[in-house]
Amino acid sequence: MLVASLHEDVGTGDITTQSTIPEDTVISGRFIAKEPGVICGLPVVARVFELVDPQIQLKACFSDGDLVEKGSVIAKISGPARGILTGERVALNFLQRLSGIATRTRHCVDAVRGTQAVIADTRKTTPGLRVLEKYAVKTAGGVNHRFNLADGVLIKDNHINAAGSITKAVESARFHAPHTLKIEVEAENFDMIDEALACRADIIMLDNMTLGEMAQAVARIGGRAIVEASGNMGQKDLLAVAKTGVDIISIGALTHTVRAMDISLRFQKADE
Amino acid sequence: MLVASLHEDVGTGDITTQSTIPEDTVISGRFIAKEPGVICGLPVVARVFELVDPQIQLKACFSDGDLVEKGSVIAKISGPARGILTGERVALNFLQRLSGIATRTRHCVDAVRGTQAVIADTRKTTPGLRVLEKYAVKTAGGVNHRFNLADGVLIKDNHINAAGSITKAVESARFHAPHTLKIEVEAENFDMIDEALACRADIIMLDNMTLGEMAQAVARIGGRAIVEASGNMGQKDLLAVAKTGVDIISIGALTHTVRAMDISLRFQKADE
Amino acid sequence: MLVASLHEDVGTGDITTQSTIPEDTVISGRFIAKEPGVICGLPVVARVFELVDPQIQLKACFSDGDLVEKGSVIAKISGPARGILTGERVALNFLQRLSGIATRTRHCVDAVRGTQAVIADTRKTTPGLRVLEKYAVKTAGGVNHRFNLADGVLIKDNHINAAGSITKAVESARFHAPHTLKIEVEAENFDMIDEALACRADIIMLDNMTLGEMAQAVARIGGRAIVEASGNMGQKDLLAVAKTGVDIISIGALTHTVRAMDISLRFQKADE
Amino acid sequence: MLVASLHEDVGTGDITTQSTIPEDTVISGRFIAKEPGVICGLPVVARVFELVDPQIQLKACFSDGDLVEKGSVIAKISGPARGILTGERVALNFLQRLSGIATRTRHCVDAVRGTQAVIADTRKTTPGLRVLEKYAVKTAGGVNHRFNLADGVLIKDNHINAAGSITKAVESARFHAPHTLKIEVEAENFDMIDEALACRADIIMLDNMTLGEMAQAVARIGGRAIVEASGNMGQKDLLAVAKTGVDIISIGALTHTVRAMDISLRFQKADE
Amino acid sequence: MLVASLHEDVGTGDITTQSTIPEDTVISGRFIAKEPGVICGLPVVARVFELVDPQIQLKACFSDGDLVEKGSVIAKISGPARGILTGERVALNFLQRLSGIATRTRHCVDAVRGTQAVIADTRKTTPGLRVLEKYAVKTAGGVNHRFNLADGVLIKDNHINAAGSITKAVESARFHAPHTLKIEVEAENFDMIDEALACRADIIMLDNMTLGEMAQAVARIGGRAIVEASGNMGQKDLLAVAKTGVDIISIGALTHTVRAMDISLRFQKADE
Amino acid sequence: MLVASLHEDVGTGDITTQSTIPEDTVISGRFIAKEPGVICGLPVVARVFELVDPQIQLKACFSDGDLVEKGSVIAKISGPARGILTGERVALNFLQRLSGIATRTRHCVDAVRGTQAVIADTRKTTPGLRVLEKYAVKTAGGVNHRFNLADGVLIKDNHINAAGSITKAVESARFHAPHTLKIEVEAENFDMIDEALACRADIIMLDNMTLGEMAQAVARIGGRAIVEASGNMGQKDLLAVAKTGVDIISIGALTHTVRAMDISLRFQKADE
Secondary structure, three states: OHHHHHHHHHOOOOHHHHHHOOOOOEEEEEEEEOOOEEOOOHHHHHHHHHHHOOOOEEEEOOOOOOEEOOOOEEEEEEEEHHHHHHHHHHHHHHHHHHHHHHHHHHHHHHHOOOOOOEEEOOOOOOOOOHHHHHHHHHHOOOEOOOOOOOOOEEEOHHHHHHHOOHHHHHHHHHHHOOOOEOEEEEEOOHHHHHHHHHOOOOEEEEEOOOHHHHHHHHHHHOOOOEEEEEOOHHHOOHHHHHHOOOOEEEOOHHHHEEEOOOEEEEEOOOOO | OHHHHHHHHHOOOOHHHHHHOOOOOEEEEEEEEOOOEEOOOHHHHHHHHHHHOOOOEEEEOOOOOOEEOOOOEEEEEEEEHHHHHHHHHHHHHHHHHHHHHHHHHHHHHHHOOOOOOEEEOOOOOOOOOHHHHHHHHHHOOOEOOOOOOOOOEEEOHHHHHHHOOHHHHHHHHHHHOOOOEOEEEEEOOHHHHHHHHHOOOOEEEEEOOOHHHHHHHHHHHOOOOEEEEEOOHHHOOHHHHHHOOOOEEEOOHHHHEEEOOOEEEEEOOOOO | OHHHHHHHHHOOOOHHHHHHOOOOOEEEEEEEEOOOEEOOOHHHHHHHHHHHOOOOEEEEOOOOOOEEOOOOEEEEEEEEHHHHHHHHHHHHHHHHHHHHHHHHHHHHHHHOOOOOOEEEOOOOOOOOOHHHHHHHHHHOOOEOOOOOOOOOEEEOHHHHHHHOOHHHHHHHHHHHOOOOEOEEEEEOOHHHHHHHHHOOOOEEEEEOOOHHHHHHHHHHHOOOOEEEEEOOHHHOOHHHHHHOOOOEEEOOHHHHEEEOOOEEEEEOOOOO | OHHHHHHHHHOOOOHHHHHHOOOOOEEEEEEEEOOOEEOOOHHHHHHHHHHHOOOOEEEEOOOOOOEEOOOOEEEEEEEEHHHHHHHHHHHHHHHHHHHHHHHHHHHHHHHOOOOOOEEEOOOOOOOOOHHHHHHHHHHOOOEOOOOOOOOOEEEOHHHHHHHOOHHHHHHHHHHHOOOOEOEEEEEOOHHHHHHHHHOOOOEEEEEOOOHHHHHHHHHHHOOOOEEEEEOOHHHOOHHHHHHOOOOEEEOOHHHHEEEOOOEEEEEOOOOO | OHHHHHHHHHOOOOHHHHHHOOOOOEEEEEEEEOOOEEOOOHHHHHHHHHHHOOOOEEEEOOOOOOEEOOOOEEEEEEEEHHHHHHHHHHHHHHHHHHHHHHHHHHHHHHHOOOOOOEEEOOOOOOOOOHHHHHHHHHHOOOEOOOOOOOOOEEEOHHHHHHHOOHHHHHHHHHHHOOOOEOEEEEEOOHHHHHHHHHOOOOEEEEEOOOHHHHHHHHHHHOOOOEEEEEOOHHHOOHHHHHHOOOOEEEOOHHHHEEEOOOEEEEEOOOOO | OHHHHHHHHHOOOOHHHHHHOOOOOEEEEEEEEOOOEEOOOHHHHHHHHHHHOOOOEEEEOOOOOOEEOOOOEEEEEEEEHHHHHHHHHHHHHHHHHHHHHHHHHHHHHHHOOOOOOEEEOOOOOOOOOHHHHHHHHHHOOOEOOOOOOOOOEEEOHHHHHHHOOHHHHHHHHHHHOOOOEOEEEEEOOHHHHHHHHHOOOOEEEEEOOOHHHHHHHHHHHOOOOEEEEEOOHHHOOHHHHHHOOOOEEEOOHHHHEEEOOOEEEEEOOOOO
16 A cells, blocks of 8 residues: 555656755655644654665654654654655655544543543544554554454444344344354434343444433443444534443544644754 | 455455345435535445446436535435445545545635635645545646646755755756656745746745735746745635735645545435 | 456466367357255356356356255356356366365254254465355355454464463453454363453353363353354264354364365257 | 465454564464375465564474474474464465375375376366465476466367367467477377377377276377376376376366365473 | 556546547547558457547457558547547557567568468567567467467576586476476587487477578478577578478567557548 | 566466576576667666576676677676576566667767757657656656656647637646646647747647748747657658757657667576
8 A cells, every 4th residue: 555655646756856866865854743643653654765765764753652742853764865755745644644543533532531431433434544544543542443344243224124123133143244243233212222132232332312312321221232322423522422321432533534733854954 | 446445344245234134125315415515526436336236326416516505415326235335335435535625625716716826736635545636626626736746846945955056956857857847946035936037947836935925926926937825825814825916825734634524325214 | 366366277368279269159068066065156157257258158057055966957158169168167166166165064064953053164264265265154054253363353372371361361352352343262171261251251262172071161151151162173073062062163174175076067069 | 375365364453463462472383293294385384474574483394395294393483473373374274285285196196106107287276376286286296287278288079079170179279379389189089099199189188088998098099199197087096097008197186175284383381 | 458558658647638628529530551561459459448438439440460551541430539539549559569560570471471481479578568469470470489488398508507418408397397388499509409309309499590500400300390490580581591491480579679560540520 | 567577477487497407506697788789777687686586696787878889798697597597588678678769769869969959758658668668768868758648738639629729728728737737739830839829838849840841930939939849750860850949859769669679698607
């Protein structure tokens, strides 16, 4: 994927750099945080430059998951100028995006700290980047929901309608799916919760419920299943949601609405 | 890329759908805008479902670039339930993201309407999605800056330092780069502008200047080069920038800081 | 994968067929079972010939999972001779192998019929063919264990040693793995079973136990976890294993030791 | 192919190992033969672990083609525990399968030792693994038949029917195929043999003949062509076949019906 | 390969055509031979345009291998203007190159017409285009030498030196190579020819011999092996070479020194 | 691409070399120019052998772009014989072809030396090799025209007809294409030149004009646009063309009609 990203950005060659910078020019620079945030993506940055030119040296000053202040030096780079300039944009595009996800995730994790609830991601990720984006969530203290449609059973409305009932859908899934997977049912009301409990669903997702409904649902479930809160959680008061007693709060916005963290690569003058 | 995105999301198979939904079940549904915005990505949605199952019918009610209201039916879908549910998430991930970019771009385009300035994108795109993201910008009324490092010459600080001077860098680029490419120079002050003009740069990028400086720069250039304003333009008063007389305002945030447009796929009951 | 398999077998072209058979020759033939068995792989055969030449017609006389007698006509084929002869070997290689797996699986499934136990596969599959081989197991009435290392947690000796104890390993896995996955622990003795139960493992794998030990283990577990029997099950009396009360019997030999089912493609004389 | 096999087995990550084993844990282990056999695939094992983690050390104690006893240490491995456990299954799947093929091939080669006959493979290989499986046959003392449809001319029934006669088929093949390839004709009776000899076929394949017929055929051919015996040879008395005087005995079962050799990777306790 | 060639030429999009030609414009044109030659590559042209836009209609007026006059209409094309203009260059690059090879090959074939000799190609092909270039040679009446290093044995100097002698090299090759392949030996003098004959090489390549030496060699071999003439044959009097009695004349220049045939795509005015 | 080229040439293995040359044989040899020319492709040769076997040592005696005499040693190679012989043909195919292009380009460059004109390539390159072929042109002193349809605007007849006029086509392209690209118009007569100048085209291509017409065109344009001469320039008197005052002479034959430079790899005797 990194190779493809470099091809995408470099095309048939970085014509400006090749035209203006002699092959033996060396430079050094620093990745600077221009705002506070949680850093994520340093191994990706290292790999990008290794692919462009193995002679480039990257020295990370922080680890993925670290919180940095505005002005912090995140990493130092030195080596052949042509390679560094050619890889710069791709490296920054990954670093800024993943750090943006990590930063937002950390805010959510901090918001529910001290409660039993954890913050989870969803499959609302950028096409092609799911593994990296879920890594960013994990790095920042969140937990990962299923990676794809094969490694988790999540029974929704349409599955229930097609199967005939929650009970039939759960039984069918229990029979067909690998026994290593838990079975999760999306419930919109208390009747659905009761039926899901009756057929021993492992996880119950409360979809778009009010705080009051969630608290009631948690009480009703009484520890017989894991409880997940879902539905525009990116715009909710997460602490209040956590206090209803749910186990997991899953937030699509962690990955579908991302503000890139502002990070720049500043080069040093020869005499610095 | 769409094939890879489906593999990413489906993995070894949609175990829930295969377990609970009979192979011959058919459903129909509607893509609904849950907020106003500019739609982009409908051909991608069509292609995703065609890849999953050619029997799925998608009927678009709008065209890419159209502004829709909250509640608008963007497209109608019908066909085998298994395929529709399996492709749903990938289709939405593309549609929401591209529409998010188109919507933000349109706001910027509207902000400078009536002036000479146009809104341009940058290379700060999501790795792997550049062609689609630049298509979204274009669709919404923006213009595309260079696609990659091979189809435009943009001389920055480091190139100037390595070459020795703006003049040397421009001459070197003019000699080496295909003659079909214009030469752009990033200028931070008036001396740099003067030197760029002297060696006949085709485009001058004003980097991080104040409104006053930009206006002065435009006057100084006096039509001898295209003028591009750049530097955190996502957070500026775009109309004020446009009124300084610059030709192009390039905004990285169009693609690096994206809020997915809220769009959902609602299925219909059998009796609807 | 089918395209790659055709490239592998055809190389730069089927030189014999191109040399000796005129382009417009058409033939018809039948896939014949030369021994009884469970058929699996007909959609693969259809796709292989579709890739070689879309004009080839394949008409299946059975469905995947059907038991056929010696001499049964499994499918009929007709169309351009060049394409049929070029695709023949690849089609048979898939069909014979998958039917061989399905046939062996069915024998195992039949052996435990009437008990509570189900027959499961493992990850001991042929590199590159896992999805197809697990499909053959499923088709024949077996169940699928996890597809890969990402969609199931299975804690073995080494994990326990590294983590410090079963309890620590389970807790660590519960914290880090997606909550959609169950946690399975491999136990070699009753102490390990007790510890696994104490930390609420979802599945306990009894590794290489005697029939007596397995029966004792099932009693001890008492329904608090799913019980899986494992360890050279391909050479055991499966009914006796099933009668110990285990829920799942996983058998590596279903896929690692395969006897291709004997199936041939017989062509018809012009006057038949 | 090895990369694809690792992707197939690892998916989005080895969740158990990542959850329970600290990044800096090192382990060492031994690949043990649990039954006698001919080892094949050690370079594949080495490459698999090199792909997973270049820090893993693999020291082979035998070479491909060596016969090992039950209990033999085939290779020793040491290094980062995470990588070793992540690559274990793929490495074993290759090693066990290729060693299974080599072991069976050696039995056949031994059966005809002292005669003029050699044992050859066919194109009845596992899709995707042909190069490796033919390497296993070669390693064990067998010879390779053509690798694909492009590097050998083998004229069968259908080619003869389409061309009009053996003579026409051979002449056509001689004209069209590269002159570097020999021409082989499949013969079912003595008339066909006579015609093949008359048009100077280089190789004659005796298909499904009895021992008596084969002996007669060899006499009739009298050294004017290479003679290959074919047709369910996996179930024949190979020494008897060899004694008919044929040059080559080709056996599809060498690769289509494989019993994986029983090999395990045993890890050592810290104090061993 | 055709997809890759289109990506190479189109990059991120045909910006000129997209900017200037409305989406619904249709045009029609003709591929015109601007010099006489042998046409080759029409199916490639058809596939290129099918990949660009399935609505484009291509009607070939000749078949591959046909000789056309200057001014001949080779094919007619009509359909969406955007697609036709976008695919034009790639289609012509293939058609002109393959026709150039076919034309040169036909000249060589014609030069030896009436003799026993045939014209063969070599492995001196353009990287990536071997299958197509060998197809062009075949189409024009030449024959194909081996496609790659796996489907023919050709023993040269270095092999002989390493093996110890021609005899040892031939025996070793006969033992190791598939028995479906003939064994060819490159001979530079009569001693080498004698040794090659003595160990029953199937083909003897006369490397860089004079006409007189070739005639002597043919006499000496006396039909006991196929005789191939090689070594700068592109610059020799082919009829004279053929008259020495050699069977095959292989010519690297058929594919390594290619003059593209001059073919253009002329569009018609609306009123034509 | 180099990996694919090796696969193309090696297929399933170099059967001759593996059969006759012991694994530990080492050889050394020299790449010899058998005619004078401009060398190009040495880094490709180095990479080919590195891919085949990293133990092979290649020492270049010249740099790309250097003129060599007949008999010059271009590079020396030593290492494992198997790898060197296996990679030889692919390495030479690249080296001879690229050096052929470089040599022809240098002749053209020399022909116009002392004038203002430069020699440019076109998109008439071999499918799959464009980047390398354009590199050869550049290396020999030529300049590169656009790499693909995305990085240059070139308005021809059909674009003009579809848009309605040169003016409309240029305006449309200026609006839609990235502002980093110049706009080139192909002109067949003076009216077209005048209109192109009036709408400020950046480059005017004179298509198939006589020397007289070109001189007149240059005078008329008077420095207001870059002037490019095009149309069978491979067969023209380049100095005469240059003397008309055009800036650029683009020649399709540089890459579409290539004579491979004659280069051979000679191995040394053990005692040399």
